[in-house]
Amino acid sequence: MTDRLLHMYRQMLAIRLFEERVNDLYTRALMPGLAHLYIGEEAVAAGVCEALRRDDYITSTHRGHGHCLAKGALPDLMFAELLGKKAGYCKGKGGSMHIADPDTGNLGANAIVGGSAALAAGAAFSSKYLKLDRVVACFFGEGALGQGVLYESMNLAQLWTLPIIYVCENNQYNEYTHFSETTAGEIAARPAAFGLAVASVDGQDVRAVYDTTAPLVERARKGDGPAFLLCDTYRFRGHHVGDISRDYYRAKHEEQRWTSERDPLAILSAHLVEQQAADRAALDRMAAELTAQMDAAMQWAIDAPYPSPDEVTEDVYA
Amino acid sequence: MVSLSNHELTAVAGVRELTFGEAVKEAIAEEMRRDDRVVLFGEDVAEAGTAFKVLAGLVQEFGPQRIIDTPISEAGFTGLGVGAAMTGMRPIVDIMFGDFLTLVMDQLANQAAKIHYMSGGKWKVPLVVRATLGATRRSAAQHSQSLHAWPSHIPGLKVVVPSTPYDAKGLMKTAIRDDNPVVLFEDKMQYKLKGPVPSEEYTIPLGVADVKREGRDITLVATSSMVQVALGAATLLEEIGVSAEVVDPRTTWPLDEQTIVESVKKTSRAIVMDEGYGRYGVAAELAAVIAQGAFYNLDAPVTRMGAMHVPIPFSPPLEDATLPTERAVFETARKLCGR
Numbered sequence: 001m002t003d004r005l006l007h008m009y010r011q012m013l014a015i016r017l018f019e020e021r022v023n024d025l026y027t028r029a030l031m032p033g034l035a036h037l038y039i040g041e042e043a044v045a046a047g048v049c050e051a052l053r054r055d056d057y058i059t060s061t062h063r064g065h066g067h068c069l070a071k072g073a074l075p076d077l078m079f080a081e082l083l084g085k086k087a088g089y090c091k092g093k094g095g096s097m098h099i100a101d102p103d104t105g106n107l108g109a110n111a112i113v114g115g116s117a118a119l120a121a122g123a124a125f126s127s128k129y130l131k132l133d134r135v136v137a138c139f140f141g142e143g144a145l146g147q148g149v150l151y152e153s154m155n156l157a158q159l160w161t162l163p164i165i166y167v168c169e170n171n172q173y174n175e176y177t178h179f180s181e182t183t184a185g186e187i188a189a190r191p192a193a194f195g196l197a198v199a200s201v202d203g204q205d206v207r208a209v210y211d212t213t214a215p216l217v218e219r220a221r222k223g224d225g226p227a228f229l230l231c232d233t234y235r236f237r238g239h240h241v242g243d244i245s246r247d248y249y250r251a252k253h254e255e256q257r258w259t260s261e262r263d264p265l266a267i268l269s270a271h272l273v274e275q276q277a278a279d280r281a282a283l284d285r286m287a288a289e290l291t292a293q294m295d296a297a298m299q300w301a302i303d304a305p306y307p308s309p310d311e312v313t314e315d316v317y318a
Numbered sequence: 319m320v321s322l323s324n325h326e327l328t329a330v331a332g333v334r335e336l337t338f339g340e341a342v343k344e345a346i347a348e349e350m351r352r353d354d355r356v357v358l359f360g361e362d363v364a365e366a367g368t369a370f371k372v373l374a375g376l377v378q379e380f381g382p383q384r385i386i387d388t389p390i391s392e393a394g395f396t397g398l399g400v401g402a403a404m405t406g407m408r409p410i411v412d413i414m415f416g417d418f419l420t421l422v423m424d425q426l427a428n429q430a431a432k433i434h435y436m437s438g439g440k441w442k443v444p445l446v447v448r449a450t451l452g453a454t455r456r457s458a459a460q461h462s463q464s465l466h467a468w469p470s471h472i473p474g475l476k477v478v479v480p481s482t483p484y485d486a487k488g489l490m491k492t493a494i495r496d497d498n499p500v501v502l503f504e505d506k507m508q509y510k511l512k513g514p515v516p517s518e519e520y521t522i523p524l525g526v527a528d529v530k531r532e533g534r535d536i537t538l539v540a541t542s543s544m545v546q547v548a549l550g551a552a553t554l555l556e557e558i559g560v561s562a563e564v565v566d567p568r569t570t571w572p573l574d575e576q577t578i579v580e581s582v583k584k585t586s587r588a589i590v591m592d593e594g595y596g597r598y599g600v601a602a603e604l605a606a607v608i609a610q611g612a613f614y615n616l617d618a619p620v621t622r623m624g625a626m627h628v629p630i631p632f633s634p635p636l637e638d639a640t641l642p643t644e645r646a647v648f649e650t651a652r653k654l655c656g657r
Binding site: 057088091092093098100101102108110116117119120122123125126127132156315317 | 355357383388389391393394395396397398399400401402403404405406407409424425428429433434435436437438439440441442443444473474476497498
């Protein structure tokens, strides 16, 4: 169990360090476009993906770097994609919001809110039909709760007993609007109405996320059908890297409370130290090692070449 | 494998008369026998055999695991088809009325069409979406449109618009084997149209037009339902000594520009006919191809004929007024030819 906890700590830290560098690339004007940072929500991706096999599938979102990394994506190829470089996961054609990687079962990050809900059910259908024994984790934010296709997907998944876990990351904000202003009733009551297994968990506590996800995954893998995992979490940063003046939609003291009291890395490190599973020095060494790796990965991507303009017409059709 | 144009078919042994609907069903059945990964999703596709009864009997042969009734949930089951296609299946999604494509446009235009490109070629989406087009069924504005211009506008999709049983079968088989998302539109008014179909297996490549009738004086470029109208008009024109060539692109994307342009270079006049709305549609694209490719050979302006720019009305005299008729095409062609 200690190995698992240390692995999840490492995954969360890798995501945190990756995202800090993404922000840095933006502020140094080295990254084209924008990116949506996952900082603060790391425990959800790390905890859920810890319960998956490498050949299980995920679908991700516009805020997807954490999901991709937790599922096994390599930081250098991620950085390269974010910078629009040929060596990136998608040859520079997708960018931050569309990282896809068949090798790690990543069906792709999706920039339409709720856009991957039905695709994920399709992958679950394949798994069942082809007897692949794979489970799909469909990540989406609470903003997707307003999209009809999510409910069409859950209805189909329950009717056809598909192996899929709908992972709702409630980071409290639909872009610049608190979810309470957009979401009627109780979130958990919605999947429950379709008959899905429903669980709610503290999305800042990676141990709880893993412990809750693992039985749902095994249940789905056994053929007992889909589940809905509601994770209560918080977006520590803005909607995207450029969203730095947030006073008009949320208070500074609210952000400070989450960052100082509910940081998933701090929560797990405190537990590890308290249980004597790791000491501070060991965790610091891990941080130093990962920092060096991330810096090297970022620099490699910065130095990598752009695609040639004549590649623009490649990959339109298979 | 045989590969013949439609008008050569009648001379071939082993050719039967099938309806358009029977040809579609035969194509799907053959591909399902050939490849276990082919499954079909849609509303009332199993025991009901679709609202048009086109697929009647398939569920008896292939079972409900492969001919799959869905909820009335077009976006959901189309998106499910996209995800299944990415992960090893070759699904066919049945959209009962083409008008309902409005409900699946995100799955089609933002998901299916872009996944291969956005992933740098890593994921493929071998999906077929069957839909219908065509007015005059007295079904009013939400069950009568011909919206094939919409997917034709989106890079990453292929769009098939067969006009005969022979084409429908051969193109459907190719669409199912294609590694890209293909939207195939069937004219619901032509399901009973009969035509020759070989019993021997054949496929028709996407992107190859078919000259349905050869002529010298004017080219009628016609798609789907408009091919029969064009052939009827050509018969009328023959009576006044005008020789009309009828070119059927068969797919709006990929588009066989060469065959169209060569025909117009030969005849020097062109009418483009398509049942979609005339403005901003397939007819506009075909007219642009001719204008760019054959401008210096033209003896008359390229004329487009399509559905009138109104919602399709219910009342028969109103609905009938929205579509090009053989007589209207005849009159237009006669004027363009100076007769």
